[in-house]
Amino acid sequence: MTRELRPYQTAAIGLVWQAMAEGRRRPVLMMATGAGKTKTAAEIIKRALAKGKRVVMTMPAIELIDQTVQALYAEGITDIGVIQAQHPLTNSDMPVQVASVQTLSRRLLPETDLVIVDEAHRAHKIVYQWMAKQPKLPFIGLSATPWTKGLGKHYDELIIAATTQQLIREGYLAPFKVFAPSHPDLAGVRTVAGDYAEDDLAEAMDKPQLTADVVSTWLKLGENRPTLCFAVNRAHARSLERDFRNAGVAVAYVDGDTDRGERDQIRRDFEAGQIKVVVNIGVLTTGVDWDVRCLILARPTKSEMLYVQVIGRALRTAPGKADAIILDHSDTTLNLGFVTDIHHDRLSDGSERKASSSGRKERPAPKPKECTSCSYLKPAGVHKCPSCGFAPHRVQEVATVQGELAHLGGKQKKADMETKLKWYAMLLWHQDDRRKSHGWAAHRYRDKFGVWPNGLHVTPSRPDVEVGNWIRAKAIAWAKGQEKAKKAGGAQHAA
CATH class of the missing domain: 3.40.50.300 (P-loop containing nucleotide triphosphate hydrolases)
Known part of the structure; x- marks a missing residue:
């Protein structure tokens, strides 16, 4: 049918x-x-x-x-x-x-x-x-x-x-969240035909510390989801496969020479949950409709086409799939922007347009910016961090510390009234169901939208996946903040 x-x-x-x-x-x-x-x-x-x-x-x-x-x-x-x-x-x-x-x-x-x-x-x-x-x-x-x-x-x-943005907005693709580790050192990597030279790139990325970090990050943030991992070349992919296996993760390897029957069996095992991670070197970038819920980008690229094709592997919807997790170990999101922001409205005629009809040079699309307080990468132009609320001020001295993985988000769009009413109704339901204090829903609404729900009258309704995940994330962030404060207080007391 x-x-x-x-x-x-x-x-x-x-x-x-x-x-x-x-x-x-x-x-x-x-x-x-x-x-x-x-x-x-x-x-x-x-x-x-x-x-x-x-x-x-x-x-x-x-x-x-x-x-x-x-x-x-x-x-x-x-x-x-x-x-x-x-x-x-x-x-x-x-x-x-x-x-x-x-x-x-x-x-x-x-x-x-x-x-x-x-x-x-x-x-x-x-x-x-x-x-x-x-x-x-x-x-x-x-x-x-x-x-x-x-x-x-x-x-x-x-x-x-x-476009990807349109399909996510209309529910045909899954929304995504991106986490980014510390930036890989690609200073010595040459550029050939518009992208990183594979030999140089493999040498830069295929290091024990980096491959081990890919595995430890997945164990921490991958939520045990079915995952595709994109590597640079065969040697790099085999190193990643080995480290996943040594960590007790059910892993498989696919390249262009993998027999069709073997690849079909890997897919069946992947969909059955018997394989959690499939490491490949670019053969699963197109025509793949596997149920992928986490994606590891361990292959830096300057190519918008390759980047968008790769990330697209994780965005297909599936029963029970609220979103996709992207673990970007390549710095590509910082360099190229979010996939939802990459857009061209004309075909290339083979020459680079140096200037617009007004004679001024075209400016590249703005890239994500890092919050100096929590390492969240926020859309360009957003002053106050959507994650922690920090608004930077001019300072004379800036101390930097090595942080954990940073969460990246796409452009934040102003919510319409229908969305706000939906959220308030679901927050009220959670407040009543969990016997939260009066005003809990109003405070969480303000956290989300930056304003109080003054004058809103709704009937409480059970939270959907999006709202439920947001409530849990806020609870986890609060708990971690309490734990951090407790540790800091203990250290001061010991001093």
């Missing part, structure tokens, strides 16, 4: 057809990870088939062929042939062909009326050659990160169907 289209999917398909009707034959459809690219592609294919058209859908990796075929079957599309080596579904007579770009580069290009290019940002040479050879043939690119330099030389329009 096929699923109904989500509103933004319907709108996106309409914009694609509109663009093509207006003469733009090469649109790129941007859909954030988890937005349902395959579902949307299936609907485009159905409409093409209804008009008697043939469709080729290209895949950037062999391992995605069978996954895509099964997804199309689930949407009721069964007349499918596969172009990939000696695949058992090879049948050139079928109106829909799912094709590996590697195989396409070695064969005659198939006759078709429409090409859908999955992961269009990967910019495969054979696809561009096909475009140049048949300029009137429509190509529709699909990508969560269509920001490749020069992509606009081959595609003529960017259609933004859904």
